[in-house]
Amino acid sequence: MNLVALKPRVIALSASLLMAACTTSASAIESQVLPARAACFVSEEQSVTVSLEWAETAEQRRIGLMGRGKLKERSGMLFDYDSLQSAENSFWMRNTLIALDIAYVNEQGVIVAINRMEPCESVAAFNCPTYPAGAEYVQAIEMNAGFFSRYQLTLGDRLQTNPALCANGS
Structure with missing residues (x-):
């Protein structure tokens, strides 16, 4: 596979990882409900x-x-x-x-x-x-x-x- 064809996939993967990281940090606050x-x-x-x-x-x-x-x-x-x-x-x-x-x-x-x-x-x-x-x-x-x-x-x-x-x- 040539690098020009690979570039859009790398950009899409990078964007997905960045969004996942932002979502994870925003929802990573621990929480608990006790009896x-x-x-x-x-x-x-x-x-x-x-x-x-x-x-x-x-x-x-x-x-x-x-x-x-x-x-x-x-x-x-x-x-x-x-x-x-x-x-x-x-x-x-x-x-x-x-x-x-x-x-x-x-x-x-x-x-x-x-x-x-x-x-x-x-x-x-x-x-x-x-x-x-x-x-x-x-x-x-x-x-x-x-x-x-x-x-x-x-x-x-x-x-x-x-x-x-x-x-x-x-």
């Missing part, structure tokens, strides 16, 4: 029922809510740790597509910090801000942005992971 469990947030005035996916392994916690385009109202992810986490430990929003609230919960189930986190559009990880807890915690819960203020949940309110104790929740 959800019922829980509730409890304040003096109310109990707010929620459905939480539990990220219990290091790999599940690493992926978290990356790649999700949306969360249902009152749905979120609970990051469960085997030991007390330092106040300096933080979360980031790399490859996360939606704004989130995060509540950090201590060993007694009390909310000790709440932050709002914005998606990071940078492809460079070092350009993504981090959101430190500011208090020691054993669990962190990510919900849709605005969730905690919408339901008037604040520091000192509690997370109840035993659904039997969430009776009369709203």
Whole structure:
């Protein structure tokens, strides 16, 4: 085969490979859906029922809510740790597509910090801000942005992971 006849095929193959590479990188964001469990947030005035996916392994916690385009109202992810986490430990929003609230919960189930986190559009990880807890915690819960203020949940309110104790929740 002569080179002149081969040139259109090489160009077509190059274009196909380039398109595949672009498509792959755009859709390569990892995502996961974990089994959800019922829980509730409890304040003096109310109990707010929620459905939480539990990220219990290091790999599940690493992926978290990356790649999700949306969360249902009152749905979120609970990051469960085997030991007390330092106040300096933080979360980031790399490859996360939606704004989130995060509540950090201590060993007694009390909310000790709440932050709002914005998606990071940078492809460079070092350009993504981090959101430190500011208090020691054993669990962190990510919900849709605005969730905690919408339901008037604040520091000192509690997370109840035993659904039997969430009776009369709203």
